[in-house]
Amino acid sequence: MRRRTVMTGLAAAGAGSVLAACGSPAPAAELPPGTREGGELIFATDREPTCLDPHNSGDMPQTYIARQYLDSLVSMRPDGSVVPWLAESWEISEDGLVYDFTLKQGVRFHDGEVLDADAVVANFEQIMDPDTQSSTALLYLSPYFVSAESLSEHVVRVTLKRPYSPLLTVLAQAFFGIESPAAMARGLTENCALPVGTGPFKVVEWRRNQEVILERNDDYTSAPADAQHQGPAYVRRLTWRFLKDNTARFGALRSGAVHAIFNLPPESVPTATADERITTQDFVHSCVPYALDLNTTHPALSDRRVRRALVHAADAPGMVHSAYAGVFPYEGNAISTGTPFYDETFHQPYPYDEQRANDLLDQAGWTGRDEDGYRTRDGQRLSLRLPYASDPGETPPADLTILQNFQAMQRRVGVEIRLLPVDAATLTAIRRDPTAFDIRAGYWNSPTAGVMYIKFSQETFEIDNGQNVSYAFDEELDQTLLDAAATTDPARQQELYSQAQQLLTDQAWHIPLYPIQTRLAIRSDLVEGIWIEPSEGEPVLHDAYLLRDGL
């Protein structure tokens, strides 16, 4: 659930209509007409990473900026396929256990080091080293990874414990960006502040709490195969600003102080849509949607009938619609539409049906009623605790509305939901303590349908680090997902992943609500060529150029 993200096919990048209008001065007035070359692009985002090296920790803001200075081995397309990037080609052994990557030649890191097989091996080693304190990249690899070794100057062999067909899409994320071994050897403190990659921009300075300054890498030769152009970026300089406040961020865009913003606030969507100078790009992450996870160690929730009753009673589409006013769609499946192998059959498996909910609860033995009208069994009230982060940055007002809607809907069928606002530290403690909560809200972004295995498997149940929020697993589901990871045949994968979606729907371990979305808002009268890549929804600025006369 860290904010890992990915989105769906966002293809149509900015339909950039160049509009005159607006009083703000053309930012590119002093730039030579007729070329895309030059200028400074200012991009504003909400959250500041704690470390610019995405191998450390593993939070979404790290990938968004890392995409600008790190290249990965492969790049992911919206249809889930991958294309060459730093790896020119690759071969996968019959049994799916050995991957040989052949690297592009002549690529250098910003510090002059050569990109070779040893450098890539050093990156895998850094990710696997506990001292790197990776909480995302490591999790993707650790269940599968055996070793990385260099076979020759430009060939790297990665060996796995068991087949893992999503490996290539996983490696496309900026979490797996390739860094200079010499830079990594400086240690975490320095590498966090000034990581060194092979990407289109170089990190020059990180002014904490304010911005990261990046400069164009004039020697850039390693753009991914799906880039809109090869060679160095168009803009000379990139300023990556942190504007946490929603009003300020959107205001900066409208006034032209920045060219594009990440995370257009939902409340500003209507204004942005009405403004001809602004275009938006939406990206549905490949993910387990934002969902209410039901803790099956609770005696009531261990009964599938009760879990299903909660879904029937919730009117989940109505909850989402009332909170997000149609800006976010409803999703009732275990994975989002942006996830490869999504099966639409399970979009809304348990429609709103109060009668059905009541019947199921009666069958489960919750037939008594107490003085407040709540259901009881053996004198115990059916009461469920739902702790949530009280910080509005973590639980935005619309999410709180969703939780309150849920509480009100369950009240109608006699189920008490106790909403418990808690501080971040308490919530962190609750994560690992199944006795401290009954329901929790969260999501998990990941570029593959294998994310179902991360959230709902015996293996993650046994790691006991709070990933398996429902504290539940099913042997058939585990086997289905392992089989899916072991095959590279797309038809077979579709079949297995559909089956997994079916099994998860049957279990009703969670109540999915809406897919995670990323929204870019772009001043299309000032800048052109920004697109979103699909592995984590990272904005790509290598192809961006400032508009001016003659373009």
Added chain:
Amino acid sequence: MTTTPALAARRALTTLASAALLLWAVATIVFFLQHLVPGDPAQTILGGASANPPEETLEAVRAQYGFDQPLLVQYGNFLAGLVRGDLGESYTMKQPVTAIVGEQILPTLQLTAASLLIAWALAIGLTLLTAGRRGRLARLGASLEVVLAALPHFWLGVVLLVVVAVVLQWLPVVDDGPAGLILPALTLGIPLGGFLAQVTRDEFETALQKPFVLSALSRGASPAAVRWRQVLRHAALPGIALSGWGLGSLISGAVVVEVIFSRQGIGQILVAAVTAQDLPLVIGVTFVVAAVYVLANILSDLATVLVDPRLRHTIGHA
């Protein structure tokens, strides 16, 4: 004016010692309070409630920061660091705390200084114009002060941002130069100005009844000159004493304002550090705020002496 060097040195020493004691107490309280907060700081360092670090990673973090040691040992190490002037390294930002605070304190001080200036300009302006006047003007001034003093920072900040910067575009939404200081400083300064004006007005109206006003007027001084030269001097005293407290409140207000206007500053840092249980950083910032309080109170004492000549004797002989 007759302060002897020995006396002055003793006063200075006492002040320093009590400041040191205060800072030690602040550090100790913050240290233990932070450890009362539930949750695992290692988990927090690795991304908080939304991350899923594996156990080995957590253990690497615990070992690196010494969370696996007994609390008293951690406290001892922490005090030893303080004595050396080493506030430690921020867990989340992976930089020395002194470097972070050093970098972020200047924008906050600029902001609070500008806000204090605005607050005083507003308070003096309102008082001179409306205090002690008859009829509507005085009532208008008094009501205006109440309204201004009641404005919450987060509301005023957003309104100024939207109206002045986004809609009218008179000022930049974000700007690192002096233009970017205007709106944040107004946001902080206006409510404090209203508050100071209330205090100043009361005192001003009391002073207007004093005999020296009548005698000054009878000597032929113009009413405006009397208000400005003599009455205001009396009226400003409680306000000045309150400014020391006001400076502290401005720093807490800066927490909100720095976020709204995306300014650098220790307010933003403090919020992030508390949420992330970044103990060294919380203590570092708390320290600086405590030090600013101490300094501000010394300064407001000095300012009082400056404005009220009578105090120069009594303090000198104290």
